[in-house]
Amino acid sequence: MHSMKKLLVPLLILSIYPSLVQAAQEKFPSRPIKMVITHAAGGSVDLPARAMAQYMQKYLKVSVQCDNMLGGGGRKAMEYVFGQVKPDGYTIVASAFPSRLIGELVYDSKYKMKEYVHLGSWVGGDYRTIFVARDSVFKDFRQVIEESKKRKINVGGGGGLGSTSQLQIVYLKELVKLNLNFVPFDSDAEVTAAVLGKHVDIGTGPLSGAIRNHKSEEIRILAVHAPKRIKEIPEIPTMKELGFDGVVIPYGVGAWAPPHTPKERAKILSDAITTSCKDPEFIKWAEKSSTMLDPMGPEEFYKVTLEDYRSIEKVLPLLKKEK
């Protein structure tokens, strides 16, 4: 009996311990935050996300741990975070847009981008491009269109499931009416290799990668899917200037928290992102790594998502056909 009494006190303490901890946790954040990254370590989603995590922890005063969860072109991680039973702000997800929307709409995924709490984005101002080898017979995009009236043009693109590369091909096929064969590759790097080896006529890929090879004079960018000309390559026309309206394809990296995350916690997180974007060291990092920064706050980010919904829904039947 005596020993039972001895046990009773620790048991009592143990039983109220969780509520004690909870009380202490009122202050957010008080333990490490998990940032789930939808793509592989070292890639174009991962590196900017990890860089952001480093600066976020400076302002949040807790560590932000990065966790790559791969699968289904990012859908697995998006569904995992979306389905959090207790959205407490300690699990967030970083990924690229608008490819997450394509993944949702084309593959009927179990997450809804509209319901995700938008925290903010930092990478932006990156657009899809069309490029050829430096010594290709095509000197501008008009020549490609002319040639495609005579024969099918082979177009290389990287990506895979639900990528922006698919969206670009649909645009080229249906809106530009390019007579083409789409040759899919595993990565943008393989596309560049196929273009340089003259195995495909033209390649498609993000500006951030293409611009380096353009500057080192291996490839020539023919056109960008951007709303206006790019500062670094002012001589390259946009698709709109070439006469094709409504084929802008942006690319950005941002972060989201699961639906029903408490508002005040979401604000703390998005403030950390906004402040990090202004950190001179972060800006210096972006310049050094030729990462294109175009930060958006939560409201603007959400608006962009809604716009992207509308433009993708327009071509959704075509995208589904491609699938």
Add this chain to the structure above:
Amino acid sequence: MVPFDIIFQGIAATFTVQNLFLLLLGLIVGVVVGILPGIGPAAGMVLVLPFSVGLQATSALVLMSGVYLASSYGGSVSAILVNTPGESASAATLLDGYPMTQRGRGAEALGISATAGCLGAVFGVLALAFTAPLLASLALRFGPAENCLLALFALSVISAIVKRNPIKGLISACIGLVLATVGADEVSNSIRFTFGLEALEDGVPFVQTMIGLFAISQVLTLSEQNQTISSVELAGSGFLTGFKTTFKHPLTLLRSFIIGLWIGALPAAGRSTASFMAYAEEIRAAKDKSQFGKGNPVGVIAAEMGNNACAMGDLIPTLSLGIPGSVGAAVFLGIMIIFGVIPGHKVFIEQGKTIYALFTAFFIESLLILALGLTYAKYFAKITLVRNDLIVPIILVFSLLGSYAIQNSFFDLLITAVFGALGYFMNKHGYSPVPLVLALVLGPMLEKNFQRALIMSDGSYSIFASSGISLVLVALTFFSLIYPYLSPLLKRWRIRSR
């Protein structure tokens, strides 16, 4: 040609106290990352990335180079000693490395691994430094049609491997090919053979499969036996034995080096393809094929040489074109860009100092790995004398942790378990796992490039005969398919005519 003063500046830049310290740090991290299954060079480099904040480009790349190179040595240590591939490229090493261990020659196998790996890296770095632009432009001539035929040629080696037991061998190869088709068809994007499981949409995960097929099946076998992995560690083995054994096979070294370097230079294939192809080519070339898989040092030499030459080969298109040759090289590229080293054909001059410092670092690391491998082999090998009831749970825990850690997925544990059971069954009934793994590695390369080539030619098969390279590859494939069955006939004919 790069001016010599740039090269010397680069060499000199490596020898600062800070850089040598970082080199050593990267090397140690690399070996540990390599030994642990599930963390490969790519993840390892991302792990040390935070340490490089505030460093100069040269110092940061020296740090990364250690992780990049040493992880393949570490991966082979666990492959050789406990049949657990520390990373995917080491899976070829265990095919003969582990049987050597079982026969008490573990230390020797480790010595071979260190020596062949060192030679691969040293000659790889020399090739990288002096022929990178040339090899890169040659590699670009390999388009989808050529890559498809190359994979087909590599697969045709199965005809030589299975000669002893064609039916079991072909069953094993077919399992591999079928598994290679699971997941999203990368060309049409339709999803095949996943049984509605989302986790299989990206295909059967390779490293998790290897851990199951080799490590878990071995755990099952070991737990049936009440002894140790190797009954005795042979006296006199180790230290210099492995070193000497390696140099007894110069032709193997040369063949595997060329395969490794070339597969590396191709953007579409990485280290595991290189090591398995080098291993398979040795079987094709050998007169007595029955010794492979039973502890033939040649198998270890080929796999290690192929793996390390490929690690350097991967950097050829990465540096000279900005096109990474593999996942590991892609991370390397990303980190180079962060530090302002922009690859391209001009990088050897414009960033010459950093690039040649990087090459020097690779050179020093290769020699350090050799020294480490030769001196510590004896002690590492002692682990195989630990009683099975103690070592088996440890291997099991680390294998499963590794399998889980790759994608943080419980489903992968299931995959590992299923392949563990399959591997155990194949072992018991005399099915060689080599055709399975070879088909699993090469299947996707074959299929994807076949489809791409046909899209490009609008469905015409003439694309497979449209270049000189293609024709040579087709001829080689036919020859290698019929040769094993033709050679006995030829021999008989020769005897008769005499």
